[in-house]
Amino acid sequence: MTPDFRTYHDVTGDDRSGLLEQVGRQRERVRARLADVSRVVAVMSGKGGVGKSHVTAGLAYAVATRGEGAVGVLDADLQAPTAARLLDARGPVRVGDDGAEPVMGAGGVRVFSMDLLLAEGQPLRWREPESERFVWRGTLETGALREFLSDVRWGALEVLLIDLPPGAAHLADLKSLVPALTGAVAVTIPSEESRRAVERAIRAAGDAGIRLLGVVENLSGYACAGCDSTQPLFPGDAGASLARAFGAPLLGRIPFTPAPPPADESGRVWPPPPARSAAVAVPPVVPSSLVDAFLEALS
Amino acid sequence: MKFLCVDCDERMHFEERDVPGDGTFAAAFTCPRCGRRIALLANPMETQLVESLGVQIGGRRLDEQPLELVRQRVVGREDAFEDAERPPRGRPAWSPEARERLGRVPNFVRGMVQKIYAEYAAERGIAEITPGVMDQARQELGLEGM
Numbered sequence: 001m002t003p004d005f006r007t008y009h010d011v012t013g014d015d016r017s018g019l020l021e022q023v024g025r026q027r028e029r030v031r032a033r034l035a036d037v038s039r040v041v042a043v044m045s046g047k048g049g050v051g052k053s054h055v056t057a058g059l060a061y062a063v064a065t066r067g068e069g070a071v072g073v074l075d076a077d078l079q080a081p082t083a084a085r086l087l088d089a090r091g092p093v094r095v096g097d098d099g100a101e102p103v104m105g106a107g108g109v110r111v112f113s114m115d116l117l118l119a120e121g122q123p124l125r126w127r128e129p130e131s132e133r134f135v136w137r138g139t140l141e142t143g144a145l146r147e148f149l150s151d152v153r154w155g156a157l158e159v160l161l162i163d164l165p166p167g168a169a170h171l172a173d174l175k176s177l178v179p180a181l182t183g184a185v186a187v188t189i190p191s192e193e194s195r196r197a198v199e200r201a202i203r204a205a206g207d208a209g210i211r212l213l214g215v216v217e218n219l220s221g222y223a224c225a226g227c228d229s230t231q232p233l234f235p236g237d238a239g240a241s242l243a244r245a246f247g248a249p250l251l252g253r254i255p256f257t258p259a260p261p262p263a264d265e266s267g268r269v270w271p272p273p274p275a276r277s278a279a280v281a282v283p284p285v286v287p288s289s290l291v292d293a294f295l296e297a298l299s
Numbered sequence: 300m301k302f303l304c305v306d307c308d309e310r311m312h313f314e315e316r317d318v319p320g321d322g323t324f325a326a327a328f329t330c331p332r333c334g335r336r337i338a339l340l341a342n343p344m345e346t347q348l349v350e351s352l353g354v355q356i357g358g359r360r361l362d363e364q365p366l367e368l369v370r371q372r373v374v375g376r377e378d379a380f381e382d383a384e385r386p387p388r389g390r391p392a393w394s395p396e397a398r399e400r401l402g403r404v405p406n407f408v409r410g411m412v413q414k415i416y417a418e419y420a421a422e423r424g425i426a427e428i429t430p431g432v433m434d435q436a437r438q439e440l441g442l443e444g445m
Contacts, residue, residue, distance in 0.1 A: 003305045011301050011310050022354040025363075095410065096383030099365045117369065117407075119376040126372050132344060139351035143368045146353070151365040 029150040030177055033099070036156040037072070039182040039298055041213065042174055046201030047194050048166035051218035052187045053077065055254070056163040057086035057109075058286035059185075059294055064107040068295065069158025072102060075113030076145050076174065077165040078124050084113040087283055091116040099153045106283040112152045114144070142173050149177060159298065168204035175208045182298070183211035185251065188238045189219045195238035202246055212248040213297040215239050216290065220253035230255050249297060252290025302337065304330035311337065316357045316441060322346055324356055361415065361440045370408045377406040382414075391420040394429045401433075415442065 034040060043056045056073060064071040075083035084090070087105030093116055094101045102110035114124060126133075126140055154160060159182075164170045175181050184205050188198040202212055217239025221230040233256055243250035302311040311328035314336070319325055322343030329336050341349075341356070349356055353368040364370070370380070393401065397416075404412050419436040420428050436442065 006303070006308075008301060011303055013301070013310050015301060016313050016358045017300065017354070017356050018358055019349065019352070019354050019356075022359060023352060026353060029363075092378055092381045094383040095365050095380050097365075100380075101383060114373075117373060117375040117379045122374075122376075125374040127374060128347060128372065135344065136347050136351040139348070140368070140372060143351060143353045144373070147366050147369050151367075 026146060026150065027177070030146060031180075033150045033152070033154060034160070034178065034180070037154055037160045038069070038157065039159045040162065040178050040180065041159055041182050041298070042162045042164050042171055042184040042210070043187060044164045044171050044184050044201055044205070045166055045187045045194075046168055046197035046199070047188070050166075050187050050189045050194055050198075051254070052166070053082045053086060053163050054284045055185070055187050055216050055218060055286060056161050057083055058254075058284035059291065060109045060161050061087065061105075061107045061283040062286055062288070062291040063159065063295070064109045066291065070108070070110065070156060072110040072154050072157045072160040073105070073112075074148050074152075074160060074162045075111070075115065076148070076162050076170065078114045078141050078144055079165065081113045081115035081118075083163050084111050084115040087111050089113070089116070093117070096153075099151045102152050102154060110154060110157070112148050142177070145174070146177050168201040171201070171205050171210060172208040175210055181210060183213040185213050185216060185294070185297075186242065186248075187216045187218055188242060189234055190217055190221075190232075190236040190238050191234040192236045192238065194234075195236060195241055198238065198242055199245070202242065206246075212246050214249040214251035214293065215243045215246075216251050217253045219256050221255045223255040223257045225258060249293060251293040251297065252287050254286055254290065257285075300339075302328045302339070304333060304335055306330075306335070307332040309333075311335075313357070315438075318346075326357055355441060357441060359441075361442075364411050364415065367411065370411050373407070375407040379407055380410055382410055390417050391425055392427045394427055396430050397428045397433055400430055412442075415440065 043052050045052050060071045060073045073083050073087060075081045084103065084105070087109050089103040089105035089111035091103060093103060102112045103116060105111040118124060128136065162174060164174065171184060186198050186202050188194045205212060219233050220239065222233050223230050239250050239253060304311050307330055309330055309332045311330050314327040314329050316326045324341040324346040326339045327336060346356065401409065401413060416428055416433055416436055419440065420432055425432055
């Protein structure tokens with residue numbers, strides 16, 4: 001005889017696991033941690049290799065050294081993290097009862113990245129069964145991003161820049177973790193292929209209710225040091241085209257320069273590389289006009 | 300998840316949990332009326348799926364630790380973390396056997412595990428952490444993976 005089952009809610013008493021409550025507390029921790037962060041901005045692209053991390057690090061360094069307030073960079077590219085290297089942020093990560101401290105990078109930028117946690121040259125690996133890893137890998141990666149948001153003592157920041165991995169879906173995941181996301185900056189290179197990929201990513205951002213703050217065109221020509229001119233690198237004008245199509249500002253174009261210049265457009269001299277390593281990175285340079293436009297878009 | 304004793308139409312009470320191996324999650328329940336006991340065995344994939352969310356099946360008995368998911372699951376560099384606070388005075392001592400056992404925990408997660416055991420002992424007025432205390436804490440706090 002089939003038992004006359006009651007429903008889950010008919011059977012009184014708490015669900016011991018309380019999984020939904022646990023997830024709710026995780027979200028609350030993210031919200032509480034970011035309460036003193038004025039703006040959270042995602043730097044995204046639909047395409048890899050366009051220089052998102054370069055733009056993120058350059059913007060962060062420029063804003064921080066202008067004295068516009070404290071700046072943080074969260075490297076959400078867990079598989080190919082580069083932000084720590086670009087900003088010369090080095091561990092170990094100090095952990096206390098209230099969370100992990102971000103590592104201070106160039107210009108005082110507060111950085112957190114999987115790069116700080118992985119052994120040199122080693123890929124991101126999880127302590128889990130190898131089989132069927134596609135089932136849980138995405139969940140674990142989102143969990144790691146959540147912990148980077150909630151468990152790092154970011155403190156009071158004017159802006160927290162989040163360097164996203166390539167692809168359209170990551171921005172929606174971030175939005176679910178940070179409902180108060182200020183907006184996104186899209187990075188492209190001039191080519192038509194990049195324009196098409198970034199267009200998809202921007203549409204996905206719109207679907208997720210994320211405001212496009214502007215577009216940055218990277219590798220926008222080759223700045224020839226010998227003849228003081230800029231020559232095209234890729235055919236196309238993806239930056240301007242995307243900005244027009246989505247009614248957002250073209251924040252700037254960044255030409256490729258063969259070597260880091262000694263000073264930016266306003267004549268500021270970059271600090272000399274620290275002597276700790278001969279191969280240390282110099283923070284990427286972004287044009288001052290781009291920084292102005294970015295700050296304007298935030299206001 | 301709730302378990303109902305069909306014969307008694309009574310909600311069964313949780314008794315204990317364990318991770319017996321291969322990623323299986325086990326939990327035992329008892330009917331408070333007739334005493335019938337059952338065990339739930341969740342297969343490793345189901346367990347993995349749920350725990351990937353950073354939640355604990357069977358409920359949390361310990362506050363979430365900073366970067367808990369990352370420190371437990373990522374294969375990271377040995378020197379990735381250091382304690383921001385110096386251990387306060389009055390913390391329990393570690394027996395040589397317990398220290399040796401702690402030494403077998405990967406360094407990536409060792410600081411977190413050490414802190415959990417130390418707080419467990421301090422809260423209970425235990426002066427020395429031994430392997431027995433560690434086993435007791437694992438059982439009570441649901442630290443099967445540590």
